[in-house]
Amino acid sequence: VARLPEPAFRLPREKPPPKPRPPTRWEQFARLKGIRRRKRTSLVWDEQAKEWRRRWGYRRAGGDPARAWLAEVPAGADPEEDQFARLRREKRERVARNELNRLRNLARAHRAGTAVPAAPLHPTGHQSRDELSHVARVARVSTASLGRFQPRLPKESAEPPSRSGGKKRRFEPLLGNLAAERSRQLALLQDMGRKKPVLDITRAVNKQLRQEEAEAAAAKGKKQSQRGKRGRRQQRTGRSSKKSGARRQQQQQRPAGSG
Amino acid sequence: LICCYSKPKTKRAKRFLEKREPKLKENTKNAMLIKGGNANLTVTEVLKDIYAVKKPFAVLYKKKNITRPFEDQTSLEFFSKKSDCSLFLFGSHNKKRPNNLIIGRMFDYHVLDMIELGIEKFVSLKDVKNSKCPEGTKPMLIFAGDTFEVNEEYRRLKSLLIDFFRGPSVPSIRLAGLEYVLHFTAVDGKIYMRSYKVLLKKSGCKIPRIELEEMGPSLDLVMRRTHLASDDLYKLSLKQPKALK
Numbered sequence: 001v002a003r004l005p006e007p008a009f010r011l012p013r014e015k016p017p018p019k020p021r022p023p024t025r026w027e028q029f030a031r032l033k034g035i036r037r038r039k040r041t042s043l044v045w046d047e048q049a050k051e052w053r054r055r056w057g058y059r060r061a062g063g064d065p066a067r068a069w070l071a072e073v074p075a076g077a078d079p080e081e082d083q084f085a086r087l088r089r090e091k092r093e094r095v096a097r098n099e100l101n102r103l104r105n106l107a108r109a110h111r112a113g114t115a116v117p118a119a120p121l122h123p124t125g126h127q128s129r130d131e132l133s134h135v136a137r138v139a140r141v142s143t144a145s146l147g148r149f150q151p152r153l154p155k156e157s158a159e160p161p162s163r164s165g166g167k168k169r170r171f172e173p174l175l176g177n178l179a180a181e182r183s184r185q186l187a188l189l190q191d192m193g194r195k196k197p198v199l200d201i202t203r204a205v206n207k208q209l210r211q212e213e214a215e216a217a218a219a220k221g222k223k224q225s226q227r228g229k230r231g232r233r234q235q236r237t238g239r240s241s242k243k244s245g246a247r248r249q250q251q252q253q254r255p256a257g258s259g
Numbered sequence: 260l261i262c263c264y265s266k267p268k269t270k271r272a273k274r275f276l277e278k279r280e281p282k283l284k285e286n287t288k289n290a291m292l293i294k295g296g297n298a299n300l301t302v303t304e305v306l307k308d309i310y311a312v313k314k315p316f317a318v319l320y321k322k323k324n325i326t327r328p329f330e331d332q333t334s335l336e337f338f339s340k341k342s343d344c345s346l347f348l349f350g351s352h353n354k355k356r357p358n359n360l361i362i363g364r365m366f367d368y369h370v371l372d373m374i375e376l377g378i379e380k381f382v383s384l385k386d387v388k389n390s391k392c393p394e395g396t397k398p399m400l401i402f403a404g405d406t407f408e409v410n411e412e413y414r415r416l417k418s419l420l421i422d423f424f425r426g427p428s429v430p431s432i433r434l435a436g437l438e439y440v441l442h443f444t445a446v447d448g449k450i451y452m453r454s455y456k457v458l459l460k461k462s463g464c465k466i467p468r469i470e471l472e473e474m475g476p477s478l479d480l481v482m483r484r485t486h487l488a489s490d491d492l493y494k495l496s497l498k499q500p501k502a503l504k
Contacts, residue, residue: 003431011422012496014288014345015281015367020502 022112024105279343283502287427288364289344290317293335295351296325301358302350304383308476309348311384312454314394316426318342328361329486332370340368346423356483364422366488366496373486374416376450380479387474392438392456397426399437399457404445412485413445435459440471450480 023031030036043052046061053061071083141147172181191198267273278286290313292306310319326334328349335347345368349361356377363373384391400421407417424441440455454475459467488496 001431001433004429007428009418009421010497011418011425012364012366012371012493013499014285014365016495017498017500018281018283020500 019113021109024108025101283500287316288346288422288425289342290346290348290423291338291342291344292317292319293338293347293349294320294323295349295359296323297352298323298350299352299358301378301381302352302360305360305378305381305476305478306348306350308384311394312398312424312475313426318344328363328370328373329375329484335363335370336365336368339365348423359483360480362419362423363486364419366492370486371488371492371496372415372419374412374419375483375485376480377483378478379449379481380477382477384475387477389472389474390456391474395426396436396439397429397432398424398439398441398454400424401440401442402445403442406445407443412482412487415485415487416450416482417443439475448481450482452476452478452480 040055042055044055044061045051046053048063049061053059055061071087073079073081073083077083136153140150143150267276290309292310294303294306298306306319310317320338324334328335335349339345339347345365347361347363347365349363351359351361353359356375358378358381360376360378361373362376364371402417402420406413408414420443438457440457442451442453442455444451444453453473454477455471456474458470458472460470462468487493
């Protein structure tokens, strides 16, 4: 018999190397404490049967647990309690906890495997204003109380974080401001009882703009139909960019004026 | 484990899938020997002989498969996935490329390298009448000719041939079991493959006298087309996990 040396010629692998899975909670704890795995013997000495029996399984040492006819009542337990039921229940609980922990470990490993690393902040000098503000915001909210007691940075605006947590619709609390509720309900009744329709400034402005656009288009269309398809196409694209900008501006101006 | 269709319901299925998943220390590479649409007697005999050499780490497909590996690799990749083989030998014959043999390997069930060789002369196992060595013997590979070091394509071919004929990698070996020698020579643009059986004869001192007896398949090959993996893909396939080092 001869010992072969390590292969010097590198050959390509069949499949890519497996990704190392993160250690489970027990493995982390064991590494911390320095606990090492002890190999258990498969056979155990059974005193009663006076022979080596297996640790678990068919004819195990200590007898078949299903045939255990005696269950001692422990010292501080309730005498009325059914001990057999207690043992069965505890076994079921242990099995369930084990299964839960196993699934948790799997989920942790899976999450670690598919975790997308956060976009790294550029080295100094290259950060943009938005990047910095975003990172500062994330850092502020990453406290146990979600940033509520976090002091503001010197140049930061004093905007409190949205209590709704980014939700768009807010619902008022049921039992709060009675006066506000009363006024709101009365205003609603007034609107319902009104004969004439209410004027919504924004909608009126938009409608007017659309009308103007349509008229302009009709007029231009008559002129361009003689020129042909090409003219109409160019005119259409140009029109949309200009007019939509104007609409947006109008929208912003009007509410400011009305409110 | 197991992303694919469903979780294994039996232990046997689980073991089957565990055998195929990527591991730190990999299994011995299996080879699949496939016949092309128009495979003649020579090519079939070559495939059968190589199968005999590579047993049990080879799969010989009996039916003809009408594909062209150089144009479309999907059917090869499908076979590789189904039979968990990372090496393949595809034999075909047509007027333009007579007695064609495509030897190749896969990485992650995708084709890594493919080299097309033409068979000029072939002497099969049956034709050489003497005793053969037992099935599954790990051969010793000898590469003669500096073309194998100098030429890039020949270097890849050497690596491919080593991969193909290596067999299981073992830490120690019984000296009496070293019976089979495969000798490759690259000369004048041709590649000669010869197989010899090692006979250990009695000699005066402790080291026995070695005699080589010609046995087994001998091939005269000519390199035709190649489809080699790009450098970075090749480097990626060579990467070994840190745990092994």
